[in-house]
Each structure stands twice: as C-alpha cells, then as structure tokens.
Amino acid sequence: MNKLASLVLGIDVSKDDLVIFDSASSQTIKVVNNETALQKVLSRCQWLTSDYQIGIESTGDYSYLAMKFFLKHGFTVKLINPIVTKKFIKATVRGKKPDQSHAHSIADIISYGEGQAIN
Numbered sequence: 001m002n003k004l005a006s007l008v009l010g011i012d013v014s015k016d017d018l019v020i021f022d023s024a025s026s027q028t029i030k031v032v033n034n035e036t037a038l039q040k041v042l043s044r045c046q047w048l049t050s051d052y053q054i055g056i057e058s059t060g061d062y063s064y065l066a067m068k069f070f071l072k073h074g075f076t077v078k079l080i081n082p083i084v085t086k087k088f089i090k091a092t093v094r095g096k097k098p099d100q101s102h103a104h105s106i107a108d109i110i111s112y113g114e115g116q117a118i119n
Contacts, residue, residue: 007052010107013063021103023111028101033062038069050074055110057082057102067118078115080106 012019013033020041021028031037042048054070056063058079070077085102088109109115 006111008107008110009048009052009054010103010105010110011054011056011063011066012102012106013057013059013066015062018066019101019103021101021107023107028103033065035065035069038066042073050076052076053078053110055080055106055115057085057106071118077118078110079118080109080115084109084114 006023008023010021010023012021016033017030018033018037019028019030022045024047029041031041050073052075054066054075054077056067056070056077056079058081063079067077067079085105089102089105
C-alpha cells in the first residue's frame with residue numbers, strides 16, 4: 001500500500017492533552033487541549049500550511065475543539081474511528097512499535113487515505 005499524503009499531523013486526543021505527531025519532521029509534541037495551546041502551535045510552527053492534513057481520532061467532546069480549530073484555520077481535517085486505529089496498530093509486525101506513539105499511528109492511517117473528511 002502506497003502512502004498518498006506526506007504532510008500529516010496525527011493528533012491523539014485526551015480530556016486534558018493533545019499529542020501531535022508531524023509526519024514531515026517526525027517530531028511529537030504534547031500540549032494542553034485548549035485553543036490557546038493550539039494557537040501557540042500554529043505560531044511556533046510557521047511551516048504548517050493548509051497543505052497539511054490533520055488526522056484526529058474521534059473521541060467525542062474531547063476531539064471537537066481541535067477539529068474545529070484546524071477547520072477554522074483552513075486545514076483538511078479527517079476523523080478516524082478508534083476501532084480503525086486499534087486494528088492498524090495490531091496489524092503492524094510487533095503489534096505496536098515501541099517508538100511509535102498513538103499520534104504517529106493516526107498520521108500513518110491518514111497518509112494512506114483513510115479517515116472521514118469533515119467540512
């Protein structure tokens with residue numbers, strides 16, 4: 001299976017935090033799950049353009065803020081069903097790579113064209 005997208009932010013969402021993996025730089029950051037923290041991410045990461053796709057695991061109310069934030073800033077946002085993420089991780093050779101975060105898996109899933117685009 002070939003990757004379709006190379007510029008992806010995979011976001012693992014919890015009540016209090018967001019873990020964000022940037023597929024282009026292979027860097028992961030953790031921020032508070034609020035609009036102020038997301039605004040700081042955009043301010044500090046000038047390379048983030050609307051060419052990036054944003055992948056967010058659908059976690060109900062917890063993922064809503066990040067989803068709306070990135071949509072408002074012109075990004076393509078795709079939601080991933082948590083069941084899909086779990087199956088993707090289990091399908092890897094070791095079940096889960098030790099250095100691979102959940103956010104990294106979400107970015108990989110989006111890069112293969114999965115996810116429901118949100119408008």
